[in-house]
Amino acid sequence: MNLAAYQRLIVGYHGCDASVAKKAIEKGEALLPSEKDYDWLGSEIYFWEHGPDRALAWAKQRCSQGKLKNPAVVGALIQLGNCFDLLDTRYTGILAPAFEELQKRLKFDGRDLPRNHGGDDLLRRDRDCMLLNWLLPQLEKEAGSQRFQTVRGMFQEGGAAFEGSGIRFKSHIQIAVRDPSCIIGYFRPA
Template sequence: MYNQRPNLILGFHGCDESVRDGLMLDPNKYKDSKEVHDWLGHGIYFWENNYDRALEWAKDKKKRGKINKPAVVGAVLQLGNCCDLTDKNSIDVVKSHFLNLKQDYDVAGLSLPVNKNIKEDKHKDLLLRELDCSVIEYMHSRILTAYKGDMATKGFSEYQVFDSTRGVFTEGGPAFEGAGIFDKSHIQICIRNSNCIKGFFIPRKEIKWPV
């Protein structure tokens, strides 16, 4: 019952300026990420209350030749029924689905996907999360299938489909010598149900106050 997140929060999405401006004109014209290595499964990604990290990500993407002009679009989010990986209940749900997925792979004689490093990452943060993505997508699929089956046969279901997934990640190596604080630690949000996005906005520049 405590998976519901009724409060509004701000999220920031790093992208090309054309994508940002397109969302201002048509906020329903969005694109899900469906990479096999998405950290929180498939959906629309935001950095929670972290404009600077979103812009940094967009600038890094420009360096890789993926976008032309780095920009950030803000969003007002309500996470709804959230698989929050800072919460024990959600972690236990994901763990149980991992065991089921592993069993399925064992029966099929297949090897599970694995999380991988990229050679450019000196901190070995496992930036390609193929295992995590597979487990989370498997969880969403199993829950949705059970929900639809119940609705078709009984007209109701005790299963609750997740609207969003949220996780805290430590990344980038120690912020200073001997630190337990990491340089790129952040909270990431993956929206699956686009109704959780209440609106987009272009972030303002901060002004000096008081003057």
């Protein structure tokens, strides 16, 4: 597969604790990748594309769960570079055959395939995460030295925005940055 550069700059927002935001914005310290088994786009640094309010709502939710002390948001200018874009059929078209191959390998190894779960929204994406964490390195091996630097996906989330609507209240585009050099810089949202 040819990993064509996706030459697009986007503004992303990362929900976090205020101490993390301060270090990133004032000292230029890198944000740490998430490595949970249920991350929607694999294990990387997550941003909401053009979604500062959504990033803050997520940070506030984490605060209410006792996982953050002071909710904050870091803005970032991100060059998508070589992007595995799940809004492009060039990439979504390879997911089903890749999934079949992963299933075979797990069965051969005597391992179970995880499921996505977490209500109607499937908020815990264990299966998606496993597939992307397995698939992307496979594709990169085939392409030689090229690497997917980012992963981009759109997610329908939340209840209907209004009665009878197919528009969901919390829908968003998420970016997972695999190569921190794609983050041009951080800023404090206004």
